[in-house]
Amino acid sequence: MTSINKGATQQIATIISNKRVGAYHQIHINVGEIVKSCRPGNFVAISVGGDSSRMILRRAFAISRVSESSQYGGTMELIVAPHGAGSRWLCSQIEGAELDIVAPLGTSFGIPTEPINALLIGGGYGSAPLFGLADVLKSRGCKVDMLLGASNGSKIYAPMEGKRSVNSLKIYTEDGSMGETGRVTESLLEIVSNRNIDVIYSCGPMGMLRAITELVAHTEVIHQCAVEESMACGIGICMTCVLPIRNEDGSTSMLRSCIDGPVMDGSRVQWDLVGQIPEVHQ
Amino acid sequence: MTSINKGATQQIATIISNKRVGAYHQIHINVGEIVKSCRPGNFVAISVGGDSSRMILRRAFAISRVSESSQYGGTMELIVAPHGAGSRWLCSQIEGAELDIVAPLGTSFGIPTEPINALLIGGGYGSAPLFGLADVLKSRGCKVDMLLGASNGSKIYAPMEGKRSVNSLKIYTEDGSMGETGRVTESLLEIVSNRNIDVIYSCGPMGMLRAITELVAHTEVIHQCAVEESMACGIGICMTCVLPIRNEDGSTSMLRSCIDGPVMDGSRVQWDLVGQIPEVHQ
Amino acid sequence: MTLPVDMSTTLANAWFPTPIFTASGCASSGKELAQFFPLKDVGAIVTKSVMTKPRHGRPTPRMAETPSGMLNSIGLQGPGIDSFLANDVPWLLEQKARVIVSIAGETIEEYSTLARKLRSVSGISAVEVNISCPNVENRGLVFACDPDASRRVIDGVRKTIGGELPIIAKLSPDVTNLPEIAKGVVDAGADALALINTVLGMVINLETMKPHLGGKTGGLSGPAIRPIAVRAIYQVHAALPHIPILGMGGVASGRDALELILAGASGVSVGTASFGNPTALISIQNELRELLAARGFATLQQAIGYAHRDEKP
């Protein structure tokens, strides 16, 4: 009927496993058929708090990776930071618990048709969807380098098996507790030019996405970033999650990051206008 | 400082067991020291729904019985009917789950100093506190007869071990699925006079308590009933749970059934005024 | 098993197969929900309030979750009436959905302009006039908080739109005397009333220690406000028993919808509940049908305002 939310379904998913990994919880859920429509960059919206919860809104989580081959049918992996009441509730759910989910939602990372040089940059749990993306890029013959950053080592999510898909992995922490001390943007331009990067794929805090955009603004590099705005519905009906996006004609549109995102072209996001009202176009 | 709520404490209690018994759940919780202050008729107020619950009020449950000898220290038994969201949540809690409780609350059944003939009448889960009461009466040398009633057999709560403390037990169900067909009030006056009953102790729906009061109004029998009014606080601070009680001078006071009850003198409750505003006394 | 309850309802001369509608601003223009259920299966799609010109709305953050509720300060972002009528309405009609167009203006004149544009559009069932926005001509006071301004908006719309299309005036609960405002807009020509819009609220962000929302204050919606909605509907139905009410405010289940209907609502809009559950309208509709059947109602009509039965003369 419409292309918005195409492929998205609401269903009950069972938790297969929930284990702590550093500061995060790695949660596997059984989701069946829908794995076929999940692409790197898509997210899932999950009800939290149970039947008589005072939390009435779903919480959004990037789909870290999906797998069809497992004994459970289609499964989905989430990397969840226990942040507030909702994500803490999710992290406390045990094997066998049932979750009400809506997935897959939102846009996905654009996959090149030719083998290119890709740089994947993740901040905190933002690395989660990048490993799935790396697999796909790799299978298309791309060269995949990865930079991960976080405030400290416990917030770096870099699973063993994920590392196999990347050609190089460099880690930065602000306190120096893992990898190099500093931020992923530290020597970004150098890396981009040394490695002939064509496309940057990024996922992480808005400040990081903005900084990357500004650094590569005067280069030829394409920057696809997965944004994270506060979302009430996740399906495009509430208009709470908007970001100012520059149109071809120079005017600005307030686009919904849940259906026109989360993956967006970094160079079109008007980072300096986030949290403001742009002049009315026309 | 004050005698109101004397002995009541707020604490975390762990569920030791939770099993279905007919239409009810028999729940044992580990409560420690406070069992010493619990008397038959007292109740416990329990938080329901967990940390982010939209149910902000505690639920009241009669303390069915307490035991000091168990391996867990003091334990308390509750008989819970899964009625609405709160009691259903409680019934779904498993062994090891923690409950936030306040107990013991309210008045208790008056225990005679002499051996008397007592008739205990329970409706539905109202039988729960009567078995504990029967033990105490029995130990004081009283003769204890019991009548239990419910709409059907699954709603009769009459545990094996409880039956030991009573001299006779007669069961009525409205659909005849257990015991005799009918209500506990069926041949009440006959029983009272045949068995020389001195005191009736009752617990159950308000309609039953009222019917008993009216039947024995013109006899010498004392009727102590445990009422069940909707309670917001359970500790006397909200004034939602009031019942019209006749004073010595014929005037009416609106007394709180949580602190001046739940056990009240049936003959002083103005059953016909429940749900109305009495004329202002003075 | 389809239970034999006639669920149809009317708001003035508009007929709907079921009383469960979307709420304005909580279904965008319909396309987004169409993935989850056929739009024609619910009573009507009430579209997001549209203004004459395209509009960016308020700065982000635009929402804050609160206990059993949420605050929003969207600020009527939208494409403007021309684009809306050219694109969104035809699409909805193609889906065979019943459409109620919600309009909003900053001046009394703007409402009349919108009404003029709607007059020539065929296929829409009714117009909902959202008078809960600030009146730029009058110190930013919300129209629906001022009996006189409310009346004048509705009067302007009535005169422009002519006699056919039912006008539903949407009121704010943030007033001292709701029945008075309701009477005013009915006198001015409203055929029905929509009750309630969101309640004005605020959340302070404990990190920045400033109002959390970009627009500072926001509208409170969700189950938290349901008791306020029930009271508003009950009060207004008691004062104006012959004026149909489209009820809304915190409806998330069939029991909630029934509560509003018993209080006096002829139809029920579901807003915030769709954010938590994209198929909320369908489950509410099914639950409502069962609850009505269980209570022996053969038609929805019999249940409307039933809680007032002992008070009616």
Place this chain on the structure above:
Amino acid sequence: MTLPVDMSTTLANAWFPTPIFTASGCASSGKELAQFFPLKDVGAIVTKSVMTKPRHGRPTPRMAETPSGMLNSIGLQGPGIDSFLANDVPWLLEQKARVIVSIAGETIEEYSTLARKLRSVSGISAVEVNISCPNVENRGLVFACDPDASRRVIDGVRKTIGGELPIIAKLSPDVTNLPEIAKGVVDAGADALALINTVLGMVINLETMKPHLGGKTGGLSGPAIRPIAVRAIYQVHAALPHIPILGMGGVASGRDALELILAGASGVSVGTASFGNPTALISIQNELRELLAARGFATLQQAIGYAHRDEKP
């Protein structure tokens, strides 16, 4: 570890060691809570609104739980001022609790009568004037919904009670223009404002299919209304920055109390939260102290109205 935050606060000339108080009608006369914590450990006990004569209140059922809230229709049941002053006040003072007496009347004269009786009582810290009850002289309209009636009540109390005892006027949020009502009572002599009383609501019982409460409508309280309370406090503090506010409405944790304080409250009453948790006041007080310390506040005073900092001239 005691964190070095000075928690003391004032409402006009009344001083309190901490800003956490009970809310009127949610602590009865104090005795009931004394089993759970020493009453002197909290800022003050605000007693249940007392009238001149003993009163039965409204018929039961008097409460209904709602999502994250509850409705009550107690109807000011109480012993009357004489018994209250003879029994309850001396007992509270014996406990070394600070006492704020809440009074309520059906006529302007009744408020003055109550004030006259209070004038001679020593040891109480302030009087809270609950003007959110129906005015029997004026079609049952609630005093606090009418600017003129509100002013006249406070004026009468001020004149009778003399200059010493601080008067806190307790307002209803159910009005179109809260700052206007607030200004009126301050002009009439109120030293401080209590915001907010409950919000008018209703629940329909789906079994009886009638209003559930004996009094039909009831007052909505609890976390559900917190965003309304924050907005009311913020609005009134912006309009009257020098008038102290006793804030209340849905406070159940230290973060909630801080939210009201940042919005402009000098003190915070805790009502419904005590029903769910008899020691709520104590934990809220401890959490508040830690939150203030974590944000670098050396005194509570610095945090009051801090969310307005960029708006102050």
